[in-house]
Amino acid sequence: MKVMTAGNSVAATAEKTNWKAYLKRYWQLYVLLILPMIYFLVFKYIPMKYVLIAFKKYSIVQKVGEMPWADNHGFQYFIQAFHNRDFLNALRNTVGLNLLDLVIGFPIPIIFALILNELNVKWFKKTIQTIAYMPHFLSWVIIYGLAIQLFAPSNGLVNMFITKLGGETVPFLNDPGKWVGTYIFLGIWQSFGWNSIIYLAAIAGISPELYEAASVDGAGRFKKMWHITLPGIKSTIVVLLIMALGNILGSAFDRPFALQNNLVMQNAEVISTFVYKNGIKGLQFSLTTAVGLFQSVVGVFFLLFANWLSRKLGERGIW
Amino acid sequence: MKKKIVALVLACTMGLGMVGCGGSSSSSSASASTTDSSASSEEAGSSELVDGKFAETRHITVEVYDRGNDGGTDPTNNMYTEYIKKGMLEDHNVEVEFVSVPRWTETEEINNLLASGGAPDICLTYSYPTIQTYANMGGVTDLKPLMDQYGSELTNLQNWLGDTNIYWDLDDEKGTLWAIEGKRANNRRINTFIRKDWLDKLGLEEPTTKEEFYNVICAFRDNAKELLGKDADKMVPFSVSFDVGWRAALLIESEMDPKITDKEFYINGFDDRKLTQNGTKAAMKTLNKWYNEGLLWNDFALYTAGDSTEDDMMKAGYVGAFQHNWDYPFRGGDDSIQANLQRIIGDDAKYVAVDCFENSEGKHLKYVDSTAGDRKIFFPTTNTEPLASLLYLDWISAPEHIQYLQIGDEGVTHNVLEDGAIELIPATGDPIMNSGNNIDYTITCNGLHLADDKLTLLSMAHSYPACDPEDVQKALDIAATDNKIAKNVKVPEIVAENGMGEALGSKRDVVYDTALAAKEADFDKVWDSAIEDYLASGGQAIMDERTEKFEAKYGSSTSVE
Numbered sequence: 064m065k066v067m068t069a070g071n072s073v074a075a076t077a078e079k080t081n082w083k084a085y086l087k088r089y090w091q092l093y094v095l096l097i098l099p100m101i102y103f104l105v106f107k108y109i110p111m112k113y114v115l116i117a118f119k120k121y122s123i124v125q126k127v128g129e130m131p132w133a134d135n136h137g138f139q140y141f142i143q144a145f146h147n148r149d150f151l152n153a154l155r156n157t158v159g160l161n162l163l164d165l166v167i168g169f170p171i172p173i174i175f176a177l178i179l180n181e182l183n184v185k186w187f188k189k190t191i192q193t194i195a196y197m198p199h200f201l202s203w204v205i206i207y208g209l210a211i212q213l214f215a216p217s218n219g220l221v222n223m224f225i226t227k228l229g230g231e232t233v234p235f236l237n238d239p240g241k242w243v244g245t246y247i248f249l250g251i252w253q254s255f256g257w258n259s260i261i262y263l264a265a266i267a268g269i270s271p272e273l274y275e276a277a278s279v280d281g282a283g284r285f286k287k288m289w290h291i292t293l294p295g296i297k298s299t300i301v302v303l304l305i306m307a308l309g310n311i312l313g314s315a316f317d318r319p320f321a322l323q324n325n326l327v328m329q330n331a332e333v334i335s336t337f338v339y340k341n342g343i344k345g346l347q348f349s350l351t352t353a354v355g356l357f358q359s360v361v362g363v364f365f366l367l368f369a370n371w372l373s374r375k376l377g378e379r380g381i382w
Numbered sequence: 383m384k385k386k387i388v389a390l391v392l393a394c395t396m397g398l399g400m401v402g403c404g405g406s407s408s409s410s411s412a413s414a415s416t417t418d419s420s421a422s423s424e425e426a427g428s429s430e431l432v433d434g435k436f437a438e439t440r441h442i443t444v445e446v447y448d449r450g451n452d453g454g455t456d457p458t459n460n461m462y463t464e465y466i467k468k469g470m471l472e473d474h475n476v477e478v479e480f481v482s483v484p485r486w487t488e489t490e491e492i493n494n495l496l497a498s499g500g501a502p503d504i505c506l507t508y509s510y511p512t513i514q515t516y517a518n519m520g521g522v523t524d525l526k527p528l529m530d531q532y533g534s535e536l537t538n539l540q541n542w543l544g545d546t547n548i549y550w551d552l553d554d555e556k557g558t559l560w561a562i563e564g565k566r567a568n569n570r571r572i573n574t575f576i577r578k579d580w581l582d583k584l585g586l587e588e589p590t591t592k593e594e595f596y597n598v599i600c601a602f603r604d605n606a607k608e609l610l611g612k613d614a615d616k617m618v619p620f621s622v623s624f625d626v627g628w629r630a631a632l633l634i635e636s637e638m639d640p641k642i643t644d645k646e647f648y649i650n651g652f653d654d655r656k657l658t659q660n661g662t663k664a665a666m667k668t669l670n671k672w673y674n675e676g677l678l679w680n681d682f683a684l685y686t687a688g689d690s691t692e693d694d695m696m697k698a699g700y701v702g703a704f705q706h707n708w709d710y711p712f713r714g715g716d717d718s719i720q721a722n723l724q725r726i727i728g729d730d731a732k733y734v735a736v737d738c739f740e741n742s743e744g745k746h747l748k749y750v751d752s753t754a755g756d757r758k759i760f761f762p763t764t765n766t767e768p769l770a771s772l773l774y775l776d777w778i779s780a781p782e783h784i785q786y787l788q789i790g791d792e793g794v795t796h797n798v799l800e801d802g803a804i805e806l807i808p809a810t811g812d813p814i815m816n817s818g819n820n821i822d823y824t825i826t827c828n829g830l831h832l833a834d835d836k837l838t839l840l841s842m843a844h845s846y847p848a849c850d851p852e853d854v855q856k857a858l859d860i861a862a863t864d865n866k867i868a869k870n871v872k873v874p875e876i877v878a879e880n881g882m883g884e885a886l887g888s889k890r891d892v893v894y895d896t897a898l899a900a901k902e903a904d905f906d907k908v909w910d911s912a913i914e915d916y917l918a919s920g921g922q923a924i925m926d927e928r929t930e931k932f933e934a935k936y937g938s939s940t941s942v943e
Contacts, residue, residue: 122519123497124763148919149885217680218616237683237899325624325895326683344490345884346515348497 117141117353133349140353150354153337154312156330157358160319161311163247169307172255173300176262177288192263195256203321206249210236210322214245242327250318261303262296269295301378309366312358334358430769436475440770443502445492447822448482452717454816457482461812462787462823470777476770486688489884496521496762503765504774506757506825510551510561511883513760514875517560523761526552526559528768536772542779543826546870550754555874562775563754567829568842570708570861571750572631575733577602577702580609582730589738592636595703599677602702610700618679619702620672623692626894627655630669632705635749636739637661637668643940648871649928652879656749657890658921663909666897674902683895697722699731708735708861712846712854713818715808721848732850735857750865756828779826781833788819788830789845802837805844805851819845869942873931878923886924889916 086093112127118137119130133139144150175195182188198206213220214235222232235245273291282290316335323331334354342351370380430436448457457463458480470476481502483491489509495501496516507513516522529548533540539548547563576598581588584605589595599619606614622629638661650658672678685691695701696711696719704710711719711733723731737746761771777783789796795809809815821828830845832838842858843851893912900908917925936942 123516124520148915149889211681211684215681215684223615232680237681324683324686325892326899328892340888341881341885343493345881346493346512347881350881 114352114356116349117356119349121349121352140350141357143350144354144357147350149332149341150334150337152329153332153334157312157314157333157335159330160243160246160333161314163243164250165307165311167247168251168255169304171251172258173262173296175255176259176266176296177292179259179263180266180292181284181288192256192259196260197256198253199257201253203253203317206253207321210245210249236322237324237326239327239330242322243330246319246322246331249322262299265296265299266292298379301373302381305366305369305373305381308369309362311365312361431474434474434773436770439471439475439477440767441477441479442504442765442767442770442774443479443481444504444774445483445502445506446480447485447488447817449485449816449822451714451816453814455812455814457816457822460814460816461790462815462820465786466778466783466823469783470774473777474770474773476767476773478774499764501762501764503761503767503771504759504825505762506564506759508757509883510758511879511881513561513758514879515881516762517558518880521763522560523763523765523768524558524560525562525761526557528772529559532769532772536776538779538781539772539776539826542781542784546752547754550870551758553874554872561758561760562826564757564759564826564828565753566751566756567827567831567838569750569753569865569867570858571748572628572705573708573710573735573857573861574632574705574738575703575711575857576736577699577731578734579727579731580702583609588734588736590736591738591740592633595736595738596672599672599702600675603675603677613700616695616698616700617702618695618700619677621679621692621695621701621704622669622682622898623679624683624686624891624895625655626666626669626898627653627657627890629705630665631656632739632748633669634659634662634665635747636741637665638741638749640741640743640745640747644869644871644942645932645936645940648869648932648942649925651868652876652924652928653886653890653921655890655894657893657916658913658925663913666894666909667905669898670900670905671902673898678898683899693719696733697726699723699727708857709818709846709854712849712857715806715815715847718846718848720853732853734853735860737860737863745864746860747864747866748861749868751868752870754870755868757825759825775826778824781831784824784827784831785833787823788821788832790815790820799844802840803844804832804837804841806847808847871932871935871942873928873935876924876927876931878920878927882920882924886916886920889919 115127116130117140118133119127120133122130135142179188179192182191201209211219214222214233216222216232216234216237219235221235226232233241235241269291273295274287277287277291312334314333314335316339319331319333320336320339323336338351338354341347370382374380446457446463455461463478463480467478470478481495483495488507489512492501492505492507492512496505513522533548543562543565547565549559550563551561552559574595576588578588580602581598584601586598586601587594589598602609602619603617606617610617627634634656638656638659642660647659650656650660656662669678679692679695682692692701696704707713711723713719715721720732723733739746741747759775761768765771789804789806790809790813792798794813795806795815797805797807799805806819816822819830824831830838830842832841843855846854893909893916896912897905897909
């Protein structure tokens, strides 16, 4: 018994000194950490108390605590959202567009990184990479401006080219079906170069000895890619995939908002733009907070599920 | 990381709500103090004023639109704001500070300012539902008791607006008054404009009927090469933008039954673009046919409110005809469509107003708004200076103040012609007016209104610098032909309209746009299903409640009188 207690206290002191020693030795790093922690506390955690708005009748002149509870045990606005045709449509579009983005857009940076990795002329490789990630820095408003110049039915460059060749104009931006294609294409164009950087970094971390050994064994380019590079970045791919799945119901605001127009609204209205129009412009804060909360909760479930699945399949997951 | 942040995006969405609530603590206390102050002043009568002046300097903030026009001045600090500030300080000992709000996103901006408790003491907006929604949350000061107490002293306001505009929004049952309606000095609304030089070039007459109009725009299309040369493919015979209900209003109104009752007009009138009025479908069918015949602008839906592409096309001379505000091509001084057109194309290039959309009775009926129904002025509950704010409204309604703000200084912004008429001239530098006739500062008055009514009539055609007064006079006359003025239907608040304005408004635009651009064979199907969706999304509920409340007030009568 005595020994045990003694052992415990020894371990405890060791832990204590350890903790203190770390703090003493790396105090600069901990100080650096304070600022981001304050940021998250103030801008991400404290606002969470306003999630309550989803369950209350919002009033602009009352504090959250003073607002009366919504009907149906506070779930009035969730019920209202699920009876709202526009919300259901936005939900469908969000899932649809994000799935398409995932299925088509997810593999492209990986393929691009693999191809880039195979290039031996350094300046060429660098140039291609730079050109590819530049669109990442353009705002969606500018990209929409470019898209109109290129794809507008009567004055767009592409359509003028098509008509000069004797073809019919293609309504890239004003036909709901074609719009989805344009939306996905522009999204990929904007981000694939940037997204490939993380894979290139992962590839750079693979030991060159593996490639040398494979060469000695007589493996060609394709074999090396398949058996060394891809397995080498597998864990990176899985982590990014899990995060992408967590976002299946989430949606960025700028991209759909900048690209949508009245003719394609049936496919282009997503949850974030629905929330903007009804909440911020239409003053329905409770309804749209409920929608936002729903979106996040489902996102968390997706994330947890994907993480659980990847661990089941022997991968590391994100924690 | 990016994805994680997105997962927290809702927090940000709510952050906006947070700002609202954060500010709300102060606004609720402010509302309490408003009541206090009005209570105390009630006891004291208006003794806080000596000769119309406060003993101690008061401070108020006033909303002003920022139109962001090229070469304009700072809307919160220029020659005209100085004039107002100086006058208010001298006459009432009130310091005025202007708060600018972007014109094209005014509703969102006001929402945000209200939610953060930072709204100006005097707010204005074109959207009554916004005010009503905010009032329901307890954020708007009831003006009725204030008017009861101080109304008799606000002689300029009374003389200019009269009971019609002051009490237009009075709730008969509850007795509340959330907003005062500014007055349209000129309730002309919309005109059809056509390129006169093109008509001359093709040897065509100005159209006087719908059919002639159609023939003219067909001729524009078919002679694009002759009219535009190498730019022939840029030709738009008749331009209609994404706001179809406004930009084809005369066509839509010409298809409506001229004998429509007040009741029917009111029930369908919650949409100011006449989406569900009788006749709209027929008009849209015509427009759809024209679209499919290549007479309209293919790219119309890709540009939204505030985008200048369509105006630029008119300025560059690609557009044959369009419908818009009765004075649209003349607005903007040196930068007006007409002035640009003449600079770019030549002196004979110009738009003239024509009247060619006849209804079933052969009349060119135009549904115009009453003097009210334009800009609505309200005080948020954060306003702690209701009396000073009312005095501001009174000051800004004084005939001599309106006149100075609208025409400025002689020799700088206007000349006096031989017959006494005032002719506006383009100004440079600080005297530039950011809005036509400075209507952004004369918030109780929209449109030219000089101290002398005769002088106003004489001067109207001259109030568009760089444009031929004859062209303006023609537009004035046509816009005043066969007008039908909207009536004030006094029913209690329509609850179903709460918070629906924005959602239904954008849905309406979707209905119009998709129907316009549908294939001709699909038109009926597209229109019917879009309308069905519109009604199911809240439109029907509003119409039902409007019917019920109209009948409760006016019984079986279909007339408001």
